[in-house]
Amino acid sequence: MNKPRIFSGIQPSGNLHIGNYLGAIKNWVKLQDQYDSIFCVVDMHAITVPQDPAELRRRTIEVAKVYLASGIDPKKSTLFIQSHISEHAELAWILNTIAKIPELEKMTQFKDKAQKAGKESASVGLFDYPILMASDILLYDTELVPVGKDQLQHIELTRTLAERFNKKFGKTFIIPKAFTTKESENIMGLDDPTKKMSKSASSEYNYIALTDDEETVRRKIKKAVTDSGSEIVYNDSKPALKNLINIYSLLSEISPKEIENKYVGKKYSDFKNALAEVIINYLTPFQKKMAKLTDEKVLEILEEGAKRVRPLAQKKLREVKKKIGFVA
Numbered sequence: 001m002n003k004p005r006i007f008s009g010i011q012p013s014g015n016l017h018i019g020n021y022l023g024a025i026k027n028w029v030k031l032q033d034q035y036d037s038i039f040c041v042v043d044m045h046a047i048t049v050p051q052d053p054a055e056l057r058r059r060t061i062e063v064a065k066v067y068l069a070s071g072i073d074p075k076k077s078t079l080f081i082q083s084h085i086s087e088h089a090e091l092a093w094i095l096n097t098i099a100k101i102p103e104l105e106k107m108t109q110f111k112d113k114a115q116k117a118g119k120e121s122a123s124v125g126l127f128d129y130p131i132l133m134a135s136d137i138l139l140y141d142t143e144l145v146p147v148g149k150d151q152l153q154h155i156e157l158t159r160t161l162a163e164r165f166n167k168k169f170g171k172t173f174i175i176p177k178a179f180t181t182k183e184s185e186n187i188m189g190l191d192d193p194t195k196k197m198s199k200s201a202s203s204e205y206n207y208i209a210l211t212d213d214e215e216t217v218r219r220k221i222k223k224a225v226t227d228s229g230s231e232i233v234y235n236d237s238k239p240a241l242k243n244l245i246n247i248y249s250l251l252s253e254i255s256p257k258e259i260e261n262k263y264v265g266k267k268y269s270d271f272k273n274a275l276a277e278v279i280i281n282y283l284t285p286f287q288k289k290m291a292k293l294t295d296e297k298v299l300e301i302l303e304e305g306a307k308r309v310r311p312l313a314q315k316k317l318r319e320v321k322k323k324i325g326f327v328a
């Protein structure tokens, strides 16, 4: 029997951080054994905000290197670059015609990003972004989409569009489900535990980048905000500490309870020093693996991936075109 499919992607649009790893990639690595897995570098999504062309090219390859160095195995999973498969844009156009403007207007990611860009200069692409994401997911008969919490609203819209299309034109799309894990779905900013850790944060003290060196990790963790009091406890009344304990727990596979026990009677500074070491112990071998991957090797894997997914995308798009009445 065929394995059910998962699909997910990351934009090559800024410094990837441990939130991206813990919220998304770490789950992909686990799921790739049970699922037919497709992981995409979504460069077409990245250009919904201005990008420097040379940087975009460099980051696109870098994101693929992050996937591989994190443990995505190209023998088990398929990796490709979104813009290599033009069917994504074609299906997005078709889905545009069944989506409603208010459905996009209420997307919180759009509202946040449009506000940052200044409403007058936000692109139409930024507005339409969730439709392209729906197209990514629906093209491949995806059943499960492993993401962080910030993407749940987009997946809800994807489900709505798939249901609407199926109702209008007959069963065509699988209705996908999101996959998240409670402790990792929303890693918060180190400088502000009320906002998520973000690639586009204005301060580098918001995040630990996957490329940060030891000294930087220690400096950032030292500066990370903490709550009042001094006890190392894991609960909602100490959101900053809860976030740091989550990061510690997810990277070391020790439960929050065990971490609490380990630091009874110790100070925030003891815990923070240990957390910095836990992060460094994860990042050092990861970065070594990344450094070993050549651009040529990675491009080869991405081209191989595009070759594998192209027939799937073509088949689904052909079916869609036929259903809506395009002359074949």
Ligand code: TYM
Binding pocket: 007, 008, 009, 010, 011, 012, 019, 020, 021, 022, 023, 024, 042, 045, 132, 133, 136, 137, 145, 146, 147, 148, 149, 150, 151, 154, 184, 185, 186, 187, 188, 196, 197, 198
């Ligand atoms: P992107 O590039 O912003 O983020 C990539 C993944 O990282 C997760 N993530 C987080 N998880 C936990 N805590 C955080 N602080 C955190 N920040 C980011 C995101 O939820 C995401 O899973 N629209 C998507 C990319 C995309 C996509 C798709 C995803 C395009 N097409 C199809 C799934 C399926 C995005 O902007 O992710």
